[in-house]
Amino acid sequence: AATAPGKKITARLKRTLPVRGPQAPTLSELMRWYCLNTNTHGCRRIVVSRGRLRRLLWILLTLSAVGLILWQCAELLMNYYSASVSVTVQFQKLPFPAVTICNINPYKYSAMKEYLSELDKETKKALETFYGFSEGKSKVRRSVDDWNSTGSDFFQQIPLLKVEDFSRTATELHSGQKRKIEGSVFHKDSSIVNSGDSNDIIGFQLCDANNSSECALYTFSSGVNAIQEWYKLHYMNIMAQIPLETKEKLSYSAEDLLLTCFFDGLSCDKRHFTRFHHPLHGNCYTFNSGESGAVLSTSTGGSEYGLQVVLYIDEADYNPFLVTSTGAKIIVHDQNEYPFIEDIGTEIETAAATSIGMHFTRSRKLSKPYSDCTETGADIPVENLYNKSYSLQICLHSCFQKAMVDSCGCAQYAQPLPAGAEYCNYKKNPNWMYCYYRLHEKFVKEQLGCQQICKDACSFKEWALTTSIAQWPSTVSEDWMLRVLSWDKGQKLNKKLNKTDLANLMVFYKDLNERFISENPANTLVILLSNFGGQLGLWMSCSVVCVIEIVEVFLIDSLSIVMRRQWQRAKKWWSQRGGSGRASDVERQGHDNPACVDEDLPTFTTALRLPLPQDSPLPRTPPPTYSTLRLETAFTEQLPDTLELGPH
């Protein structure tokens, strides 16, 4: 009596909640059941596919899909952990950049006397003639006569002209001769600045030596610019003839330029500087060039820990016509970069302390196909004339130099020499100046194609500079400081230093944050495929498996059915024909007889041996619980309907 209620309850439980074993008695059956019922479609295709090869292919496809999933997921994970932090990276220690320092005056004027005395004499004479500010103001006409008698080379080569009101006549300033201007007129100064009084226009004319009617007139609204440009032309001619070793000797030595040096709290000297000869700026000195050992680095920001140098700028030894400002030029650059002082140098002045604070930014662009930049410059069809790493600037200069050598036959003085070429001078290439100006004109107007060939570098380092200036030495400390520095300068200097001969320079990191700007592709392959997956799922509730399935059913299988139909029709037609004309065709047997061949066709026979479709419906994914879906019953009746869908 006591057990009866318990049994009742268990019986009831068994009835209401039937306990079932596994879905299939054996392991293979269970697998089959799983494959048929799972939502992982590839699995189902393995089971339902007909034919061993088909099944094998589906197994392979499913397995490779699993592999792909693993790979792509790993990539997504890696993206998640890496890309998100690449904007700013901090370092405890930052490499100090190379700092190149040049005196604005390239060569000691006193040493250059030998080469430039002739030119300077004539420039002075020209100034006398044009502006009459010399000692003997009244003797203008006579000096002109002197000139003609000495037969000045420089004015004969390129005479300075005064252009009269665009009337296409010009007066040769030193001789007073009028001449007609042919060819085109180029205004080097913008006409907006022009005073309007066009009588003041001074310029010079460059002619094609081979064809004297081909001329170009270069005018300047200000006589200062005209004379400087004119001087520079002759100066480059002269300098081009002096060998490099001599030029290095004519320029400043490290002892001349550097009075004191202090880096990262420690004393340094000229051994920390590397000489670098720049064609326009003479000897420049690069601190931390990396050529003599490891690149220095700083671990603390602030002026105390940067480079501090006192420079000696001998103002009295300046070339009066070539440079009109006093001081030094500095540039902060990477050790592998070429210092383009003439383009992007910062000028520092004398009798002042210039502090230059730096912010370091490193940028990285994605190369092709994301943007048009080059990693190493190796893919650019311009030879790199500088033995430094590629930059857009280097490419443009090299490209221009190459064009110069090709069309003018000699190389421009301000840029390095290509192999086998030499610098222009008008003894050897009388035509080069005209050629150079025309070429430069073309280059600026982007007609040389250099701007199209040269591409940006993909990765570059940049130091943003903040410059501030204080008065140095202060009036009260001037006295002792000049004393100490004069002694340091050494015994060979007899005079006491003047504060306008000195410049104090500090270069330091403002903070040790490295800004790293990098590009990441917005669309990777993974994202593309994921988007596909989303779209396929959204619109078709389907995956790659179902795309393959569609290809299998609608392309391969449909084709095979059509082919078989055609074959059967052809066979039928043949047999009918054969039935009527059997007697005549007796001898056509064996390999010639198409009827024989088809007997052995594997596809056909296997097709004939197909097992009939099973009576009971195949097990499959449990249909969604839409009430509209009543497939089992609908199918057997409605198959002819669906059949109509297919071929049409």
Add this chain to the structure above:
Amino acid sequence: EGLIEFYGSFKEMFEFFCKNTTIHGTIRLVCSGSNRMKTAFWTLLLLASFGMLYWQFALMFSQFWAYPVVLTMSMHSEPKMFPAVTVCNLDPYRFELAREQLEQLERMAEESLAFLYGPHASARSSPLGDSSSPLGDSSSHLGDSSSHLGDSSSHLQGQANLSSSSFSLSHNFSLVRTWHLGAGKNHSRVGFRLCNSTGGNCFYNSYSSGMDALLEWFRFHYMNIMAQLPEATNVSQHQEHVRDMVYSCQYDGEPCRPSDYVHFHHPVFGSCYTFNSKGTDPFWTATKPGIPYGLSLILRAEQKEHIPLLATVAGVKVMIHSHNQTPFLEHEGFDIRPGIATTIGIQQDQVNRLGGNYGKCTTDGADVAVELLYNNSYTLQACLHSCFQHAMLQHCGCGYYYYPLPAGARYCDYNRQPAWGHCFYQLYSRLRNHRLDCFQQCPKPCR
């Protein structure tokens, strides 16, 4: 079972496809076709969604092949608080209490100058001219110099005793010239000798340039003199100097109020004023960009109390910084020379570090092992300075004058700790070479 089994007819194929396809819903309805109308409708729907699919595919492909890139950056232009601005006149005081010692030190410097560079004349007539022959060895010079300064020390000693405090300048740290036989040429260096307390371990703190050596030598003595000043001397008695330095101050067209600045004295940069240091006053809200709406100051950079060997530049030191941040002028300050008008445009960049797994950073400094000695918000420099000061106290037993002191500690001076210079310079080079773990202990601030 064959290798590949083909279907006998379309009927069979469709039956198989409809039964086994993995495209759900729609295709099943097409396959079912219990109702022609429905079938047609679903067929249309299916085709439409196929169409949509391929259209979207085309869009995605075109987007993919355009290879776009992403760079995240955001711009904010809402009104902000004007930053704090600190200006210093580069003219450190001669504190009344130390005036005598400073003068004495300057006399000592003058003597060293005369000894090294000859009496006040050109470099030619240096008395060292003959003794500094190329072979002059450094030890004999040492002897020379000590005896030379020994003479002068006797009368200086007398004067030091006259001063009110018990402090006296030490003559153990005299500047000497040492010669090194370099490659073919003699290099001379100027420096001073530092020894540990037993005198067994000594080194020269020397520089190739006499200017640097003299400045460092002066700074070392200056720290010793200043260290004995009571901490509370200072600012209050110099409060009236505001009018002397800031001639005119305007912000956004309105004159500044006396409550707008905080004054402090920096041992090297002199008298400093921080404008808008708290950043809470609505007066300092930046409403419009442009020169007339900013802060304009007329400053006087006079050098009346100038200490010629401490500061060699004249002008004004300026730093623009966040509110509640101690300005470290030696790191981020910039100079303005006298006699010119300077316009400074500012632009704020904010860097947020993620912290956590992405990199070490601290939000407010509370989790940093170093006790901060500056009672302002956390900055890396503040942490490094505090860390160094703690190391100083631990190793040398006294504090470095330029950094603030923790409670109960004293600044170093060589009357009490004769060997602190030796200890300090060694510790300082260890900091610079990352052998002191201050850089590990101090993370960057997260924002």
